[in-house]
Amino acid sequence: MSGTIRYRMPDGAEIVSEDGSTVTMHVTLPSDDAGHFGRRCPSCKRIFRMHVEDYHALPDDLRLTCPYCCAEEDHGEFITEQQKDRAMAAAGEYAQQLVAGKLDEMFSVLARKVNSRRGAIRIKYSGGSSRTVRPRPLPPIVEEAPIRERQCAQCSNRYAVFGEHVACPVCGPFRPRVMAEDALEAQEVALAALDQVPDAVLAQLREAGSLERTAAGALGSVVSILETFLKQTFLDRVTGGDTLIVGKGNVFQRLDDAAQLYQDHLGVDLSSGMGTDEWDRLCLLYGIRHLATHANGVVDQKHLTRFPAHGFVLGQRVHVTLADAREAIQLARKLVGAVP
Numbered sequence: 001m002s003g004t005i006r007y008r009m010p011d012g013a014e015i016v017s018e019d020g021s022t023v024t025m026h027v028t029l030p031s032d033d034a035g036h037f038g039r040r041c042p043s044c045k046r047i048f049r050m051h052v053e054d055y056h057a058l059p060d061d062l063r064l065t066c067p068y069c070c071a072e073e074d075h076g077e078f079i080t081e082q083q084k085d086r087a088m089a090a091a092g093e094y095a096q097q098l099v100a101g102k103l104d105e106m107f108s109v110l111a112r113k114v115n116s117r118r119g120a121i122r123i124k125y126s127g128g129s130s131r132t133v134r135p136r137p138l139p140p141i142v143e144e145a146p147i148r149e150r151q152c153a154q155c156s157n158r159y160a161v162f163g164e165h166v167a168c169p170v171c172g173p174f175r176p177r178v179m180a181e182d183a184l185e186a187q188e189v190a191l192a193a194l195d196q197v198p199d200a201v202l203a204q205l206r207e208a209g210s211l212e213r214t215a216a217g218a219l220g221s222v223v224s225i226l227e228t229f230l231k232q233t234f235l236d237r238v239t240g241g242d243t244l245i246v247g248k249g250n251v252f253q254r255l256d257d258a259a260q261l262y263q264d265h266l267g268v269d270l271s272s273g274m275g276t277d278e279w280d281r282l283c284l285l286y287g288i289r290h291l292a293t294h295a296n297g298v299v300d301q302k303h304l305t306r307f308p309a310h311g312f313v314l315g316q317r318v319h320v321t322l323a324d325a326r327e328a329i330q331l332a333r334k335l336v337g338a339v340p
């Protein structure tokens with residue numbers, strides 16, 4: 001019916017077919033300099049990016065996993081706002097030309113009918129020829145992009161994420177070890193960014209307490225990363241492991257208790273596995289983190305008793321340094337490596 005309408009679509013949009021009221025259109029989603037294009041999780045709304053070439057090789061009925069929250073949906077659900085705007089602009093252009101084309105058809109028919117009746121009235125209709133249509137360019141896509149590209153060791157797909165992530169968008173949730181290593185690396189990269197900050201700005205940050213908060217945050221993250229790793233690995237490997245930890249609170253946040261569970265049920269000696277000096281050092285950093293989180297950094301009797309030979313004074317305030325945070329990341333890597 002609309003075969004007479006000749007559409008002129010903007011660059012990046014192409015009408016593939018018209019079947020009744022169904023129109024199929026291809027709209028390109030331009031990739032960035034790294035060859036990535038954006039994906040937005042329909043659940044947590046966070047953005048990640050995927051390599052466009054790898055993506056094209058994936059099946060049409062692909063389901064994606066959000067690398068941050070593990071929500072799994074059809075890949076079409078992962079459209080970003082800017083991609084949606086671009087698709088809507090293409091659809092709008094089509095609709096506009098469709099309406100103009102229909103009016104053109106109607107007036108042409110009307111003109112022919114009137115003119116065929118030899119009356120005094122004649123209609124001259126020159127119409128909106130497709131030559132006069134100048135489609136508006138589609139809006140470009142300018143989305144924030146992470147610098148570092150990742151490649152899944154399992155499926156080889158390339159993608160980029162902001163911060164820590166827990167799943168490959170294509171093959172799903174990581175094993176605990178991969179997740180922990182990635183999270184530790186993300187912490188390391190975040191701290192390394194401080195090396196690029198000019199000294200004057202760094203001094204201001206130090207004065208405002210930002211560096212101390214950053215260090216404490218990084219150390220807290222290391223504790224959480226290890227807790228997740230130790231817990232998940234334990235539950236994966238020990239049958240009935242979940243009942244063993246009932247009533248034990250955040251047992252995997254307490255290194256000595258976690259070590260006992262590993263010894264008793266997996267026959268793994270975490271402290272000798274990573275080196276006892278390193279183990280003691282990690283325990284001490286956990287102790288400092290505990291004070292920073294629960295006692296405003298003020299040394300209490302429990303801390304003194306647990307770490308007698310470190311020169312702490314009751315009531316003294318300790319704080320987490322960037323060196324502490326960096327050391328904790330390295331020690332955490334060793335601990336992860338100590339689990340066979």
Ligand SMILES: [Zn+2]
Binds near residue numbers: 043044045067
């Ligand atoms: Zn998500």
Ligand SMILES: [Zn+2]
Binds near residue numbers: 156171172
């Ligand atoms: Zn993968």
